Amino acid sequence: MTNLSDERLSSLMDDELDENDRRLAIEALLKDGEQRARWGRYHLASDALHHTLPERIDPHFAARVMAAIEQEPTILAPPPPRREAEAPAEAQRPAAVAGMGKRFTGMAVAASVAMLAVLGVQVFHDNPPSGAPVVASVDSTPMPSNTLARLPQPPMSGVTLASVGSSSARRNQGHPPIDLQRIDPRLQKYLINHSQQVSRATLQGAMPYARLVAQPGVVLQRPVQR
Amino acid sequence: MKRAFIFLCLCLPLQVFASDGVIEDLGRMQQALQNLNYYGTMVFMQGGDVQSMRLAHQRMADGEHERIVNLNGSPREVIRQGDRVVCYLPDSRSVTVSQRHNGNSWLSKLIANDFALLQDFYRFEREGKDRIAGFEAQIIRIRPTDGFRYGYRVWLDDDSALLLKSQLLSEDAKVLEEMMFADLSIVDRVPAEMLQASTDGKDFTWYEDDVAGFEEDADRSGWRIGHLPPGFRITSYTRHPLPDSEQLADHFVVSDGLASVSVYMERLGEGQHAFVGPYKRGAVNVFSASVAGHQVVVVGEVPAATVKLIATSVARVDDDD
Numbered sequence: 001m002t003n004l005s006d007e008r009l010s011s012l013m014d015d016e017l018d019e020n021d022r023r024l025a026i027e028a029l030l031k032d033g034e035q036r037a038r039w040g041r042y043h044l045a046s047d048a049l050h051h052t053l054p055e056r057i058d059p060h061f062a063a064r065v066m067a068a069i070e071q072e073p074t075i076l077a078p079p080p081p082r083r084e085a086e087a088p089a090e091a092q093r094p095a096a097v098a099g100m101g102k103r104f105t106g107m108a109v110a111a112s113v114a115m116l117a118v119l120g121v122q123v124f125h126d127n128p129p130s131g132a133p134v135v136a137s138v139d140s141t142p143m144p145s146n147t148l149a150r151l152p153q154p155p156m157s158g159v160t161l162a163s164v165g166s167s168s169a170r171r172n173q174g175h176p177p178i179d180l181q182r183i184d185p186r187l188q189k190y191l192i193n194h195s196q197q198v199s200r201a202t203l204q205g206a207m208p209y210a211r212l213v214a215q216p217g218v219v220l221q222r223p224v225q226r
Numbered sequence: 227m228k229r230a231f232i233f234l235c236l237c238l239p240l241q242v243f244a245s246d247g248v249i250e251d252l253g254r255m256q257q258a259l260q261n262l263n264y265y266g267t268m269v270f271m272q273g274g275d276v277q278s279m280r281l282a283h284q285r286m287a288d289g290e291h292e293r294i295v296n297l298n299g300s301p302r303e304v305i306r307q308g309d310r311v312v313c314y315l316p317d318s319r320s321v322t323v324s325q326r327h328n329g330n331s332w333l334s335k336l337i338a339n340d341f342a343l344l345q346d347f348y349r350f351e352r353e354g355k356d357r358i359a360g361f362e363a364q365i366i367r368i369r370p371t372d373g374f375r376y377g378y379r380v381w382l383d384d385d386s387a388l389l390l391k392s393q394l395l396s397e398d399a400k401v402l403e404e405m406m407f408a409d410l411s412i413v414d415r416v417p418a419e420m421l422q423a424s425t426d427g428k429d430f431t432w433y434e435d436d437v438a439g440f441e442e443d444a445d446r447s448g449w450r451i452g453h454l455p456p457g458f459r460i461t462s463y464t465r466h467p468l469p470d471s472e473q474l475a476d477h478f479v480v481s482d483g484l485a486s487v488s489v490y491m492e493r494l495g496e497g498q499h500a501f502v503g504p505y506k507r508g509a510v511n512v513f514s515a516s517v518a519g520h521q522v523v524v525v526g527e528v529p530a531a532t533v534k535l536i537a538t539s540v541a542r543v544d545d546d547d
Contacts, residue, residue: 187505187512187523189322189469193435193477194488194510194525196304196311196324203252203368203378203484204527205259205389206281207405209294210270211510212313213302214277 004028004035013042248350248366254387255380261285262388265420266359266410267297272403272508282420291421305423314427321427322469323434344483347371347457356381358390359407368484373397374455374532375485376509386412394509397529402509433469447476449491452539455532457482468492480526480536487526489536494519504530513537 004012004025011017012025029035195208265282277298284291289308296302300317313322353365363381370377377395382388391406444463451460461481465474468490475492494500500516513533515522517540524537 186501186521187514189471190488190490190512190523190525191507191510192313192322193324193468193490194486196313196322197477197479197488198486198527203380203392204394205392205405206268206292206294207270207392207394207403209292209304209306209311210268210279210405211272211403211508212304213279213294213296214270214272214275 004038009035009038009042013039013046248352251364251366251382251387252350252380255382255389258383258386258388259283260290262386262412263414263416264388264410264412265416267408268294268405269408270403270405271401278408280420282416284416284421293421293423295424301424303423305421312423314423314425314430316425316430319429320431320433320469323432325435325466347375347482348377348484353379359410361385361388361390361410363390370397372456373529374458374535375482375528376402378484381406388412394527396509435466435468444478447478448543449476449478450541450543451478451480451489451536452541453535454480454539455482455535458485458487458532458536461486485526485528485532487524487528487533487536489540490523490525491517491520491540492523494521504534506530515540518542 008017008021008025012022012029015022017025029039192212195212198204198208263284265280268279268281270277270279277296279294279296281294282292290306292304292306294304300315302316303314305312305314309325311324313324315321347370349369349371351367351369353367356363356365358381362384364384366380366382368378368380376397377399379393379395380389381391383390388410390410392404393401394403396402444460447463454460458480459482460478462477462479464477466477467473468475471492473493475490477491478489480487480489494516498521500521501514502516503514505512505514509527511526511528511530511533513524513530513536515524515537520542522537522540524533524540526533
């Protein structure tokens with residue numbers, strides 16, 4: 001019982017398995033990272049279809065939940081519902097997994113969140129072929145035609161989920177992980193400063209300023225009072 | 227076949243002649259942008275995103291006054307008075323103030339009749355006539371000769387040479403960004419209220435880059451930019467704080483005369499991680515790297531390859547440390 005069929009995985013998600021089958025399926029998930037990744041992908045796709053993905057995702061949160069789960073002795077069956085401090089408000093999922101223990105939900109969410117985070121970071125890290133500036137972008141690049149393309153896009157992010165579908169599994173070596181939540185504001189200040197200082201006397205006319213007022217979602221952190 | 231070839235051969239010299247006067251027209255355009263008084267509604271397209279904006283420009287005794295405000299979404303606005311650029315961002319309740327200090331490099335090039343430099347990397351051509359916002363316009367196309375810069379297409383008013391519409395074009399001539407007047411009034415005097423910010427920003431957080439303005443010696447910056455694409459050179463080096471930070475960042479501006487690229491180096495705080503890699507939005511490409519405990523960010527309206535080449539060649543020079 002190491003390989004879950006698509007049907008079983010889907011039934012597990014919809015809470016349509018009986019007690020025994022569910023236990024077996026969960027055991028299979030716990031044993032096998034590949035199965036867990038699939039589980040994460042299923043949830044990601046489901047969330048995308050239902051438009052229930054949070055706008056912003058903190059990958060460290062996923063790591064924290066994962067670490068907490070690592071430390072749990074064993075999870076043979078979904079425990080009875082209990083208070084779960086780590087369960088994030090933003091990642092709370094609606095009824096789909098209502099029949100399952102929250103801890104397990106936490107793992108599923110963690111897995112899908114981790115998945116997103118990894119993909120996002122990979123996309124950000126992916127080096128475009130030289131001379132071809134094709135990177136994760138929020139411009140009009142045609143979206144991949146799969147359902148993931150309908151994910152809501154966080155404003156002003158180079159690591160938009162829209163890129164998930166087209167991401168190759170290429171990994172860049174040696175880069176520390178990026179805190180997705182902090183990329184935007186940290187990049188923003190450079191974008192703003194560049195546009196403010198770039199010479200008005202170019203062929204761009206007022207375009208640098210148009211960029212300044214057009215950029216959505218500027219959030220500057222750590223306000224410094226005048 | 228043969229005929230077509232001969233025809234082409236005959237056309238070639240014509241093409242060269244046709245570019246005569248183009249540079250002069252672009253010079254007139256610059257003068258018009260700076261010296262005329264005008265206001266109007268513009269459409270700005272970036273990727274698939276379209277927004278409309280209101281622009282007003284007035285030449286005054288103390289320099290140029292300009293205001294651009296977004297008519298969509300949050301009413302962000304930029305007010306420029308001379309070289310002081312103030313950006314009001316009501317959505318984040320913040321104001322950023324910056325002093326431009328990289329002058330009119332392009333204009334000075336034209337005036338100095340030094341555009342031979344530019345012609346190594348761009349070809350200037352006429353592309354016919356058009357009509358924009360009710361004005362008869364001529365179209366000028368600027369094609370890059372390599373993959374390190376973008377192309378432009380500009381529409382100039384026949385009479386005043388004012389820029390009516392402009393496009394930034396990718397290497398394969400796709401429109402990355404476009405700006406166009408939907409209506410435009412060229413006047414003697416722009417009503418004063420059109421140039422004033424709609425908010426005093428009193429309860430906003432202000433980020434002022436007021437230390438700016440002093441140029442420093444790039445050779446003593448402690449940094450070396452190892453590779454610049456052909457035609458690009460450092461046009462300014464300053465140290466100034468960025469919004470959100472009290473410390474001074476190193477800021478190089480690199481330009482080929484038309485395209486400008488900013489290179490920032492900012493020391494990372496305790497436990498702070500650099501972000502690395504490419505980012506793209508419209509015509510703006512970014513490549514960030516981590517060098518010697520510093521966040522390096524290269525930003526410009528140039529292809530991804532250009533910012534990457536520059537960012538990955540930045541190195542710390544320890545001589546004067």
